[in-house]
Amino acid sequence: MKKLVLPIVFFILAGCYYDSEEALYGKPGTGVCDTSVTKFSTQIKPILSSYCLTCHSNSVALSSGGGIKLQDYANVKTYADNGRLKGSIEHSSGFSAMPKGGGTLSSCDISIINAWITKGALND
Ligand code: HEC
Numbered sequence: 365m366k367k368l369v370l371p372i373v374f375f376i377l378a379g380c381y382y383d384s385e386e387a388l389y390g391k392p393g394t395g396v397c398d399t400s401v402t403k404f405s406t407q408i409k410p411i412l413s414s415y416c417l418t419c420h421s422n423s424v425a426l427s428s429g430g431g432i433k434l435q436d437y438a439n440v441k442t443y444a445d446n447g448r449l450k451g452s453i454e455h456s457s458g459f460s461a462m463p464k465g466g467g468t469l470s471s472c473d474i475s476i477i478n479a480w481i482t483k484g485a486l487n488d
Contacts, residue, residue: 397472402480403488404437411473412440415463430460439486444485450478 401407412420412434418435419425433439443449451459453474463469469477480486 399472399475399476399479402483404440404480404486404488407476408440408480411469411477415466415469416474419464441485441487444481450472450481453477 416434419429420432421429422433422435423435425431425435432443434443440449448459450456452462453469455461455468461468468474
């Protein structure tokens with residue numbers, strides 16, 4: 365039970381951090397952010413594909429993404445583990461705010477990525 369409480373508190377706090385309506389409700393029309401399932405293959409990869417791979421795919425990372433690749437699991441795992449993925453999408457100080465020049469991810473997408481990291485950033 366104790367194990368469950370901390371992530372839940374974290375999600376609530378993360379959910380309140382950005383307060384624009386669009387950011388609060390990641391899935392337009394539903395008003396619901398489902399962080400119960402956070403698989404790399406079905407949740408994380410699609411978010412990265414939509415918002416990050418224009419600059420961080422294997423083929424363009426060197427020219428557009430500062431050499432940082434976020435296409436394959438092994439590369440994403442590196443940035444999940446070293447905190448830079450979380451720091452950059454949360455626009456935390458000390459990190460480069462991502463997506464670069466493109467606002468922020470919805471708070472729901474941020475919550476999903478953070479939940480995946482909290483669960484160990486598995487290749488699932
Ligand atoms: C328009 C191009 C562009 C897009 C889109 C973009 N990035 Fe980046 N990203 C960069 C560049 C260039 C750098 C390296 C220079 C810098 O830090 O600004 C970078 C750096 C990073 C870093 C390292 C930051 C740090 O402070 O160590 C991470 C992590 C990252 N990006 C993740 C993402 C994620 C996740 C997304 C999608 C939500 C994303 N980026 C979208 C261009 C982009």
